[in-house]
Each structure stands twice: as C-alpha cells, then as structure tokens.
Amino acid sequence: MPASTPENAKSDSTQGISACSACAFYKLSLCAAVRKKFESAAAPPPAGPTQLTSSLHTIPARRTIYHLREWSDFISVICNGWALSSIVLPDGRRQILSISLSGDIVFSTGLFEPISGRVVEALVEVTYRKFKRSEFKALLFEYPDLFEMFTKIWNEERAQADQLILDLGRRTAVERIARLILNLAERLAERGMMSGQKMGFPFRHRHIADAMGLTPVTVSKMLSELQRTGLIEISSRSLTITDAAELRQVAGPR
Amino acid sequence: MPASTPENAKSDSTQGISACSACAFYKLSLCAAVRKKFESAAAPPPAGPTQLTSSLHTIPARRTIYHLREWSDFISVICNGWALSSIVLPDGRRQILSISLSGDIVFSTGLFEPISGRVVEALVEVTYRKFKRSEFKALLFEYPDLFEMFTKIWNEERAQADQLILDLGRRTAVERIARLILNLAERLAERGMMSGQKMGFPFRHRHIADAMGLTPVTVSKMLSELQRTGLIEISSRSLTITDAAELRQVAGPR
DNA sequence: CGGATAGTTGAGTTATCTCAAATGCAGTGG
DNA sequence: CCACTGCATTTGAGATAACTCAACTATCCG
Numbered sequence: 001m002p003a004s005t006p007e008n009a010k011s012d013s014t015q016g017i018s019a020c021s022a023c024a025f026y027k028l029s030l031c032a033a034v035r036k037k038f039e040s041a042a043a044p045p046p047a048g049p050t051q052l053t054s055s056l057h058t059i060p061a062r063r064t065i066y067h068l069r070e071w072s073d074f075i076s077v078i079c080n081g082w083a084l085s086s087i088v089l090p091d092g093r094r095q096i097l098s099i100s101l102s103g104d105i106v107f108s109t110g111l112f113e114p115i116s117g118r119v120v121e122a123l124v125e126v127t128y129r130k131f132k133r134s135e136f137k138a139l140l141f142e143y144p145d146l147f148e149m150f151t152k153i154w155n156e157e158r159a160q161a162d163q164l165i166l167d168l169g170r171r172t173a174v175e176r177i178a179r180l181i182l183n184l185a186e187r188l189a190e191r192g193m194m195s196g197q198k199m200g201f202p203f204r205h206r207h208i209a210d211a212m213g214l215t216p217v218t219v220s221k222m223l224s225e226l227q228r229t230g231l232i233e234i235s236s237r238s239l240t241i242t243d244a245a246e247l248r249q250v251a252g253p254r
Numbered sequence: 255m256p257a258s259t260p261e262n263a264k265s266d267s268t269q270g271i272s273a274c275s276a277c278a279f280y281k282l283s284l285c286a287a288v289r290k291k292f293e294s295a296a297a298p299p300p301a302g303p304t305q306l307t308s309s310l311h312t313i314p315a316r317r318t319i320y321h322l323r324e325w326s327d328f329i330s331v332i333c334n335g336w337a338l339s340s341i342v343l344p345d346g347r348r349q350i351l352s353i354s355l356s357g358d359i360v361f362s363t364g365l366f367e368p369i370s371g372r373v374v375e376a377l378v379e380v381t382y383r384k385f386k387r388s389e390f391k392a393l394l395f396e397y398p399d400l401f402e403m404f405t406k407i408w409n410e411e412r413a414q415a416d417q418l419i420l421d422l423g424r425r426t427a428v429e430r431i432a433r434l435i436l437n438l439a440e441r442l443a444e445r446g447m448m449s450g451q452k453m454g455f456p457f458r459h460r461h462i463a464d465a466m467g468l469t470p471v472t473v474s475k476m477l478s479e480l481q482r483t484g485l486i487e488i489s490s491r492s493l494t495i496t497d498a499a500e501l502r503q504v505a506g507p508r
Numbered sequence: 509c510g511g512a513t514a515g516t517t518g519a520g521t522t523a524t525c526t527c528a529a530a531t532g533c534a535g536t537g538g
Numbered sequence: 539c540c541a542c543t544g545c546a547t548t549t550g551a552g553a554t555a556a557c558t559c560a561a562c563t564a565t566c567c568g
Binding site for chain 1: 341343344345347348349351371395398401408411412415416417418419420422423424425464466467506507508
Binding site for chain 4: 509510511512513514515516517518519520521522523524525526527528529530531532533534535536537538
C-alpha cells in the first residue's frame with residue numbers, strides 16, 4: 001500500500017492573522033467545530049508581524065497514512081471527521097493511541113521528531129488544515145496567550161494518555177469499553193456533536209479492540225452485553241446511551 | 255496518612271542564571287547526573303533579566319506524597335534517587351505512569367493544572383530541586399534554546415507514554431518485564447549509572463506489577479523464568495543483564 | 509444477485525489472576 | 539546473639555477473563 005499523497009489540497013496559503021490572533025487562529029484551524037477552551041482563550045489583538053500560512057486537505061474514509069514525513073514540518077489540525085493515530089508492530093499487533101476529533105491537533109506526539117511505526121488513519125472522511133511548524137512556533141513566542149493555550153492542550157492530551165494507561169493496565173474489558181463510550185460522548189458534547197444521548201459511532205470492532213487492548217470478538221461480546229442490559233443502543237453507525245448512570249457504574253471508579 | 259512536608263529544605267534561593275543559561279540551569283537543576291541531551295543544548299550567554307530561584311529538598315525512601323498541592327506553583331527536578339508517579343483508584347487499583355530518575359522533571363503531566371488521584375512515591379531517598387513555575391516560564395520565553403530543549407523533553411516523555419500504552423495494550427507479561435528492564439538499563443546508562451551490565455534495581459515486585467499492569471505473583475514468576483533461563487541475575491537490589499541479545503528477543507519486536 | 513467485509517455466537521484454550529501456604533529476610537527488642 | 543514480628547518472595551493449585559478458532563449470519567456495495 002503506497003503512502004497517500006494529500007489530494008484536494010485547496011491551498012489558501014498566506015492568510016495573515018493580523019487582526020485577532022487566537023480568534024483568527026481558531027477560525028483558521030478549527031473550522032466549524034470548536035471546544036469551549038478555545039473560545040475562552042481570548043487574545044489581545046496586537047499587530048504581530050508573523051504571517052501564518054495554511055492549507056486545507058482531505059483524506060477519504062478508511063485511508064491509512066503511513067508515517068507522513070511532511071508532518072515533521074507541519075502541524076495538522078482536524079477540521080472535520082475522525083482520525084486515529086496508532087503504533088503498529090512488525091508482527092501485526094496494533095495499538096491505537098488516540099482518537100482525534102474536530103479541533104484536535106493530530107499527532108502532537110512526534111511534534112518535533114518523527115517516529116517510525118506511527119500510523120494515522122481516517123476513520124471517516126477527514127478534512128484537516130496544515131500549518132507550517134516554523135511559523136507556528138514563531139507565533140507562539142509572539143503571543144503568550146497562544147502559548148498558554150497550547151500548553152493547556154498539550155497537558156490535556158497527556159492527561160488523556162495517562163488515563164488510557166490506567167485503563168489498559170488496570171481495568172477490565174467492560175470497564176474499558178464503557179469508558180471509551182463515555183469519554184467519546186463527553187468530547188463530542190463539547191463540540192456540539194451529540195443529539196441528546198445519541199452520537200456518531202463509526203468504529204469497526206477492530207478499532208475499539210485496538211484502542212482498548214482487546215479482541216474484536218471480546219468487543220462484540222461486551223457491546224452485546226451492554227445492549228442486552230439496556231445501557232446503550234447501537235444502530236447504523238450510531239450509539240445511544242440509554243442509561244448513563246448505570247453505564248458510569250459499569251465504567252468503574254473515577 | 256498526612257501529606258508529607260518537605261523536610262531538609264536547604265533553600266539556596268535567588269541564584270541568578272546570568273552567565274550561561276542552559277548550562278547554569280543544568281547545574282542548578284540536575285546536580286551531578288545529567289543526560290546527554292541536556293549537555294548538547296548549549297545556549298548563548300545573554301544577560302537575561304530573569305532570576306531563577308530554586309531550593310533543594312529531600313524525601314526519605316518509600317515515602318508517598320499524596321498530590322502535593324505546592325506542585326502547581328513549582329516545577330521539580332530529580333537530582334538523585336528514583337521516584338514513581340502513579341494514579342490510584344478509590345478501590346485500590348494502582349497504575350504507575352512513569353519512573354523518574356536523576357535529571358527528570360517530576361510530573362510534567364499536570365504541569366499547569368494539578369490532577370487529583372495522582373501520587374508520587376520515593377522508591378529510594380530522593381533529592382529534588384524546586385523551581386518557581388512563573389520564573390521558569392518567563393525564562394522559556396527569554397531563551398529560545400531553553401524552550402527548544404524543554405519541548406524535546408516533553409516530546410520524549412510523551413513518546414515514552416505511548417510506548418507504555420503499547421506495552422500494556424498489546425504485549426505479554428514476559429515482554430513487558432523484559433522491556434522494563436531494557437528500558438531502565440538504557441536510561442541508567444545515559445546517566446552513567448550502569449556498571450557494565452549491572453544496574454540498581456530497588457523495586458518491590460508490587461512496583462513492577464503496578465507499572466506493567468500485572469500482579470506481583472506473575473512478576474515473581476516471570477523474573478524467576480528470566481533468571482532460570484540465564485538472561486538476567488538478581489541479587490540484593492541489583493540486576494545484571496547476562497544475555498542482552500536474548501533478552502531483547504524476549505522483549506519482542508521493536 | 510453475488511462477493512466481500514463485518515459482526516455474532518459457541519466451544520475450547522490459555523495467560524494471567526487469586527488464594528494460600530511455605531519460605532526467606534530485615535529490623536527490633538530482649 | 540537470638541527469637542520475634544512484619545513484610546517480601548516463592549511456589550503450587552485452581553479459577554477466570556479474555557483469547558483463538560470456526561462456523562454462521564448480517565450488512566454493504568457494486
């Protein structure tokens with residue numbers, strides 16, 4: 001399988017962010033969907049010299065990108081869709097590290113050094129915006145608010161990783177799956193992507209398995225269990241939480 | 255159990271880092287042991303205005319610190335000893351997130367927001383140096399080299415976390431333990447803390463279990479296995495790798 | 509209507525856990 | 539110096555969660 005090349009690169013480069021830095025950056029990077037924390041990061045409107053260029057790209061659903069080298073020089077932010085980043089071992093074992101939604105920075109991990117074995121997969125058609133890392137860094141120095149903001153994001157991602165470590169190390173299969181669902185629901189809600197208790201759920205069982213250190217078969221059994229006991233309902237790529245309280249119970253402490 | 259208060263706080267505060275920033279910072283923070291990467295981060299010697307104050311502290315062996323609130327305002331760097339940071343669940347389950355050695359920043363995770371449920375434990379007597387976060391941040395802005403350096407460190411830590419996620423999600427018990435040993439050996443070697451293939455190994459089985467998502471009993475069996483097959487040797491809190499090649503084999507791919 | 513991919517279900521296997529008893533080991537106080 | 543106490547480790551036996559295998563069914567898509 002060849003590494004995919006970015007198709008549909010509508011490059012609307014050389015857009016300065018002169019007027020309102022964080023706000024403009026937010027609009028440039030996050031497109032429609034946005035997290036609250038981004039909104040709260042109101043920046044002063046200084047006349048900064050740095051121009052931030054960016055370009056918009058699209059990856060078709062289910063396409064896998066093997067270690068995109070260009071990502072050493074660019075930062076990518078999801079505008080739309082679901083992306084998965086994972087590590088794969090030569091023997092085929094795979095572990096998904098994170099699920100990126102609109103507004104998330106893809107792969108902040110290898111932000112400065114690219115790491116081999118890393119894979120990003122578009123679970124669904126993904127559009128993302130690419131920024132030059134050099135310009136971005138310059139900007140960080142110019143606007144302390146922006147710096148503060150990205151520091152927060154970085155920390156949150158790390159906290160997320162820590163939770164995953166806890167899940168994989170110390171929780172049972174059902175707990176892991178319940179937490180995945182609750183976690184996703186929360187993140188989708190932040191983005192206004194929940195309709196009531198109903199959310200998009202575009203995963204194959206394989207994905208859930210690779211995310212939570214399980215087997216597709218086990219995932220199937222656990223999901224069936226959760227449905228049979230009336231905690232959730234799944235149909236046509238979407239999931240409804242029908243008993244949030246009990247689901248949280250099943251998800252275990254904290 | 256009460257939260258421990260820092261005893262033996264030899265406060266040699268108000269030491270400026272006027273002459274050579276990174277170098278001075280290194281001396282202040284890292285005491286004797288240092289990683290190569292720190293050395294390579296040579297900084298220009300500008301006459302910076304910011305003074306970096308710090309103080310030295312000691313925690314006795316085996317003491318546990320429950321969510322030290324002061325760490326919201328301070329950054330701590332290990333000077334000597336081994337520290338563990340972990341998450342504990344109310345039902346007693348525990349997962350160690352990282353093992354910090356000399357030169358490591360403790361808990362860079364909750365760098366800006368403290369997170370409850372976090373615990374730091376001194377595996378062995380630990381001395382560390384505390385810096386005011388505000389001053390530290392100001393410094394980061396003044397010296398881009400320093401910024402670059404910490405960015406690298408942060409990324410490395412995240413990469414380490416990703417590897418742990420992979421280990422917990424997709425590797426067997428022996429693999430996990432073999433990797434823990436090899437990993438530690440590598441990090442200790444960087445610090446000049448290996449004598450040949452022999453390294454300090456101050457863990458109780460409980461620690462290894464909590465670090466790798468296993469049970470003390472399983473850890474015991476795996477370590478016995480590794481010794482019986484002549485890959486390692488353990489005696490009086492130290493471990494010798496007697497067959498590195500085979501140990502790497504056992505540790506699995508990558 | 510195929511053909512492919514994904515999900516379900518049951519049966520049997522296995523890695524890891526739990527329990528428990530036995531041993532070792534380190535520090536304490538007589 | 540020696541029992542004594544408390545912890546850590548070892549070892550074995552049995553239990554169990556999660557895995558593998560495999561056959562069957564459902565769903566999707568041309």
